[in-house]
Amino acid sequence: MERTSLMIVALLVSLSVVAVKAEDPYVFYEWNVTYGTISPLGVPQQAILINGQFPGPRINCTSNNNIVVNVFNHLDEPLLFTWNGIQQRKNSWQDGTPGTMCPIMPGTNFTYRFQVKDQIGSFFYFPTTDLHRAAGGFGPINIHSRNLIPIPFARPAPSDEYDVFVGDWYNKGYKSLKKILDEGRTFGRPDGIHINGKSLKVGDKDAQPLFTVEAGKTYRYRFCNAGLRTSVNVRFQGHPMKLVEIEGSHTVQNVYESLDLHVGQCASVLVTADQEAKDYYLVASSRFLKNEKFSTVAIIRYANGKGPASSDLPAPPPENTQGIAWSMNQFRSYRWNLTASAARPNPQGSYHYGKINITRTLKIVNTRSQVDGKLRFSLNGISHANAETPFKLAEYFGVGEKVFKYDLMSDEPSNTDKVTVVPNIKNATFRNFVEIIFENHEKTIQSYHLDGYAFFAVAVEPGTWNPEKRKNYNLVDAISRHTVQVYPNSWTAIMTTLDNSGMWNLRSDMWERYYLGQQLYISVLSPARSLRDEYNIPDTNPLCGIVKGMPMPKPYTA
Incomplete structure (x- = not known):
């Protein structure tokens, strides 16, 4: 008996060792990227499809999964994809931006490999090369909590999940838009707004439902604004939205009649089908476009429902100065749910970011100007x-010295009227806790994204920033996210720890501005040059430029 017990104990120990060493699960995808014809606003045009789909296929995974995406480029141009909001721990090699990777050339394929380490939430991917984002090529990344981590809303709700892409659209086509920018002009206002690649008017008799719901059930809608420059407001006819997640953070579950989504942002809401069984409209409308407004609708249909949707649409938020104040107040109402669990078994609220000393402040001012007669945007x-x-x-x-110089951009704006067109690379200290202030002196709204990190969006206010403004920061339960808006003639403050080695893109998510220079790269090198801090370049990564054919550097070791 004693010997049997010892054998059982030994077996359990060996199994536990195997479990500890077991690799996290893998999720595999194969994408064929092609051109195709679509008509988001009723005008046929060339678009970028993935496996024939627009929006592209969903990456559906669980926290800590390893993602493998084999991309075949059937376009006539080089191609890269980035994974917007996925932190790519120690792995900027797979970040998919022109500053970190060589592109996938036409007629070839490349396999991305990355892990969604300690993350949950709603994100999306898109192409970063040229103006490809204007042609599509984007799709959802949904990261679920592991089964042992409770989610902060009751199961079995939601009964289903729906991905909703909203954003502006141009009928000119991406190659025409690129030509306009290359000539030094702006491509101007969009031609309309779409929802998942369609734009409908109230009363369209041939319109098919976007989604079908069952009475009494609750559904999760994951919204993302993948547009080029326009903030969008979303709202359901007759159905309030309970906000549950923004870009990887569970939120305090406030109820909203409508939500602003700025360019590059994602959010999840719960909506319960508790009204009369018939059709209802989901409405998306543009925000902060001077003297012009676009909107579109999609049908949400109750199963076995009878009757069309009412033409009486929910009212949009106010515009102009009043609308900016409305949107700012909505931003301030977002709070991190400190009682919810994170992707790993720690309470999210255990990270007391407000008690960490700031080691560096970057104050960044965006400008629009002319350089040699051509339009440029700068930081x-x-x-x-x-x-x-x-x-x-x-x-x-x-x-590096043959390609760029570090720190040509100062930490404080000086003479922003004088604009220099050069690679913009900032050196940063590993594990520093930094504060970044975005100050917008223009009359148009801005949207910024930081690859490789989540940050705490601690404040947004009108006017200009000074150190005294820190007393207005939310240092307790600000949302941890990766994209944040800056209102006209206003400022926004974010805080983050630079604990992810690599080179990471800080960019305007307004794609015209990104293309014409409103971005930079932050180089975060670990002094140890150790595999504990950063992976070696994968053997499969292509080389290009002056490093092509060079001997590989000595790899990092443990």
Whole structure:
């Protein structure tokens, strides 16, 4: 008996060792990226499809899963995808931006490999090369909590999940838009707004439902604004929305009649089908477009429902100065749910970011100007330009000085009227806790995204920033997210720990501004040069520019 017990104990120990060492599960995808014809606003045009789909296929995974995406480029141009909001721990090699990777050339394929480490929530992918985002190529990334981590809303709700992409659209086509920007002009206002690639008018008799729901059940809608420049407001006819998640953070579950989604942002809401069984409209309308407004609708149909949707649509939020104040107040109402569990078994509220000393402050002012007669956008007087050799590769191979110079952009804006077009690379100290202030002196709204990190969006206010404004920061339960808006003639403050080694893109998510220089890269090098802090470049990553054919550097070791 004693010997049997010892054998059982030994078996359990060995199984536990295997379990500890077991690798997290893998999720595999194969994408064929092609051109196709779509008509989001009723005008046929060339678009970028993935496996024939627009929006593209869903990456559906669980926290800590390893994602493998084999991309076949059937376009006639180089291609890259980025994973908007996925933090890519220690792995900027797979970030999919022109500053970190060589593109996938036409007629070839490349396999992305990354882990959704300690993340949950709603994100999306899109192409970063040229103006490809204007042609589609985007789709959802849904990361679910592991079964042992409770979600902060009752099961079995939601009964289903629906991905909803909203955003502006141009009928000119992405190659025409690129030509306009290359000539030094702006491509101006969009032609309309779409919902999942369609734009409907109230009363369209041939309209098919976007989604079908069953009476009494609750559904999760994951919204993302994948547009180029326009903030969008979303609202359901006769159905309030309970906000439950923003870009990977569970939120305090406030109820909203409508929500603003700025460019690049995602949010999840719960909606209960508790009204009369018939059709209802989901409405998306543009925000902060001077003297012009676009809107579209989609049908949400009750199963076995009778009757069309009412033409009486829910009212949009106010516009102009009053509308900015409305939107600012909505931003301030977002709070992190400190009682919810994170992707790992820790309470999210255990990270007391408000008690960490700030080690560096970057104050960034965006400008619009002319350089040699052509339109450019800049940050603190530097308008970023890409190079033939990705900056991360040049740095890794020890030839960075032949491609770029660090810190041409100062930490404080000085003479922003003088604009220089050069690669914009900022050096940063590993594990520093930094504060970034975005100050917008323009009359148009801005939207910024930081790859590789989540940050705490602690304040947004009108006017200009000074150190005294820190007393207005939310240092307790600000949302941890990756994209934040900056209102006209206003400022926004974010805080984050630079604990993810690599080179990471900080960019305007307004794609015209991104393309014409409103971005930079932050180089975060670990002094240890250790695999504990950063992975080696994958053997499968292509090389290009001046590093092509060079001997590989000595790899990092444990």
